Amino acid sequence: MKILVGTTKGTFLVCGDNKRDNWAVKGPFCDGWPINHIVGDVATGALWAGGGGEWHGAGVWRSDDGGETWQVTRLTKGLMDDWAAGDADFAAMIGWTGEALPFTDEFAQIWSLGHAHGTLYAGTKPAGLLASHDGGSTWERVNGLTDHPSAEKWDPGAAGLVLHTIVSDPSNAEKLWVGISAAGVFATEDGGKTWERRNRLSNAEACDQHEHPAAPRDGETGHCVHNIMRASGSGDVFYQQNHHGVWRSADGGRSWDDITGGLPSTFGFPICVHPRDANMIWTIPLNGDSVGRFPPDAAAAVWRSKDGGKTWHDLRAGLPQESCFFTVLRQAMARDERDPLGLYFGTNSGSVFSSLDEGDSWREIVRHLPTILSVEVLDESSA
Numbered sequence: 001m002k003i004l005v006g007t008t009k010g011t012f013l014v015c016g017d018n019k020r021d022n023w024a025v026k027g028p029f030c031d032g033w034p035i036n037h038i039v040g041d042v043a044t045g046a047l048w049a050g051g052g053g054e055w056h057g058a059g060v061w062r063s064d065d066g067g068e069t070w071q072v073t074r075l076t077k078g079l080m081d082d083w084a085a086g087d088a089d090f091a092a093m094i095g096w097t098g099e100a101l102p103f104t105d106e107f108a109q110i111w112s113l114g115h116a117h118g119t120l121y122a123g124t125k126p127a128g129l130l131a132s133h134d135g136g137s138t139w140e141r142v143n144g145l146t147d148h149p150s151a152e153k154w155d156p157g158a159a160g161l162v163l164h165t166i167v168s169d170p171s172n173a174e175k176l177w178v179g180i181s182a183a184g185v186f187a188t189e190d191g192g193k194t195w196e197r198r199n200r201l202s203n204a205e206a207c208d209q210h211e212h213p214a215a216p217r218d219g220e221t222g223h224c225v226h227n228i229m230r231a232s233g234s235g236d237v238f239y240q241q242n243h244h245g246v247w248r249s250a251d252g253g254r255s256w257d258d259i260t261g262g263l264p265s266t267f268g269f270p271i272c273v274h275p276r277d278a279n280m281i282w283t284i285p286l287n288g289d290s291v292g293r294f295p296p297d298a299a300a301a302v303w304r305s306k307d308g309g310k311t312w313h314d315l316r317a318g319l320p321q322e323s324c325f326f327t328v329l330r331q332a333m334a335r336d337e338r339d340p341l342g343l344y345f346g347t348n349s350g351s352v353f354s355s356l357d358e359g360d361s362w363r364e365i366v367r368h369l370p371t372i373l374s375v376e377v378l379d380e381s382s383a
Contacts, residue, residue, distance in 0.1 A: 001336070001381065002067070003344055003352060004047065005366075006035035006374035011049045013067045014366055018381055020342055020356055023365045029070050030061045037331055039113045040378035047378070048136055050110030050122055055079050057101065058110050060122060060136050073136055075110070076103045102139060112331070114166030117173035123163030127154060127180045131192065142192040145178070150197055157181035157224050157243070158289065164330055167230050167238075177238070177253060182224035185240065185253045198253035199223060221247055221256045226269045227330045228253075231278035239281050239309075241271040241330075246283055248309050259309025264296045270333035274341060274358075279308040282335075282343060282359055284328045294325040302343070304359050318362035319353065326351070331374035338379070346372030 003014035003023075010028030035051040047067055052058040057078030061070045084096035091098075112123035122130040122139065129142040154161055165179035174191045177198075184199040199220040224243035231237040236252030244267070245260035260266055267288040274280035282304050287296045295301060300319035303312045326347035333345040343355040350369035355362045 002040070002378045003334075004038035004040060004049075004374075004376040004378055005346055005352065005369065005372055006038050006049060006051065006331075007350075007370040007372055008034050009370035011035045011038055011061070011067070011070070012369055014352060016365075020336075020338075020354070023354075025366055025369070026067065028370075029063075029067060030072070033059070033061070033072075034109075035061075035373065036109060036111045037113045037374045038376055039115050040376070041115055042378055042380060045380070046135065048113055048115070048120060050113045052076075052078065052109045054108060057081065057105075058103075058107055058124065060110055060113070060120075060132075060139075062136050073139075074099075074101055075130075075139060076105055076107055077101050078108075109162075111162045111164050112166050114168055114176075116168035116170070116176075119173075121166050121176070123166055123178060123180075125160050125162040126156075127161045127163040127183065129163055129166075129178060129192070144188065144193045145186060145195050148186070148195050148197070150183070154180065154183035155223070165225075165228050167228055169230070169236075170232075175252075177228060177230070179225045179228045179240070181226065182222075182243075184221070184223040184225055185228060185238075187253055198249075199225075200255050202255040202257045227271050229271050229273045231273045232275050233278055235278075237278045239271050239273055241268050241283055243267065243289070246271065246309060259305070262305075262312035263303055264301075264314075267293070268328075269330040270328055270345065272333050272335050272343065275335070275337045276339075277306075279306060280358075281305050281309065282333070284333065284345065286327060292325065293327045298322065298324050300324045300326070302345070302355075302359050302362070315355075315359040315362070317360065318355075318364075325349075329373055331376075332372050334375045334377045336377045336379050342377075344375055344377060346375045348372060 012027035084091035
């Protein structure tokens with residue numbers, strides 16, 4: 001089993017045995033690029049890491065040997081290109097060739113990746129969606145989303161205008177959902193040709209005005225969605241952690257219900273759903289963007305609901321309960337599909353925590369990594 005960890009200083013692989021133990025860290029990979037998200041294909045073993053920034057520009061790295069070696073497909077230019085263009089010695093030092101990049105300077109980073117039905121998707125900053133049909137070698141814009149009628153009114157969140165979440169339907173290649181901060185949830189059912197903005201409240205008629213800047217307004221949920229995840233099975237049950245609460249949709253995002261009641265705060269980043277139980281979910285509340293974005297009372301807890309958000313219970317065993325000021329970012333929580341299920345999350349202080357009993361107890365399996373931006377799981381035993 002591999003835990004795929006994206007950080008501010010490259011990609012790391014946390015490799016364990018079949019008992020999900022004896023973890024060892026490999027890395028950093030990807031030449032120390034900031035890596036916002038890593039995904040893998042368990043059928044082929046291919047890994048992709050997306051990231052970049054002002055210096056490198058945006059790009060997607062690929063490994064075909066389990067993460068031992070990586071190659072990058074650069075998509076936009078960065079400051080290093082400007083430097084190299086005017087300094088032959090610097091250009092020679094970094095191996096700069098001056099090749100034309102397919103998207104020039106249209107976006108600064110890759111923020112999210114998704115692989116489904118033979119297509120690799122990438123979300124960008126500023127928000128846009130790309131698709132590759134050859135494993136990441138060449139890319140094209142998904143213009144149906146880029147040209148959405150609401151695009152001119154999309155406002156950036158604190159991290160900028162980012163497309164941070166890509167969710168597919170395993171049984172239908174035409175259906176895809178994305179999360180954009182701070183524009184909300186968008187969905188397509190025709191392979192990306194057209195997109196519907198899905199932020200309506202289930203009780204929209206009763207919710208015309210809300211005071212919190214990220215809360216529902218005019219019958220819509222707060223557009224600053226932090227993370228969305230689809231439950232398995234039919235019916236398109238979705239959950240989202242928003243800037244202002246946790247929400248559930250029973251109809252693929254067409255309408256949303258607030259299920260925040262029982263949680264210690266309305267703010268947080270990740271949401272996670274059990275692969276076989278659509279009513280079991282986990283989230284990690286933080287104390288809010290204006291008071292530090294760390295666990296309430298500086299005591300870490302993962303909160304679990306077994307009834308679709310009607311009730312919540314805090315899970316603290318093995319987590320720090322004093323002077324805990326870490327943040328868990330939107331893409332930094334994942335789960336495997338074993339029974340019992342394993343959960344994993346990474347912190348901005350460089351730790352990875354693991355639970356092999358669906359959250360009842362936790363242990364720190366990695367520490368002292370760079371700031372962790374994303375966590376995903378590649379379990380070769382399920383291939």
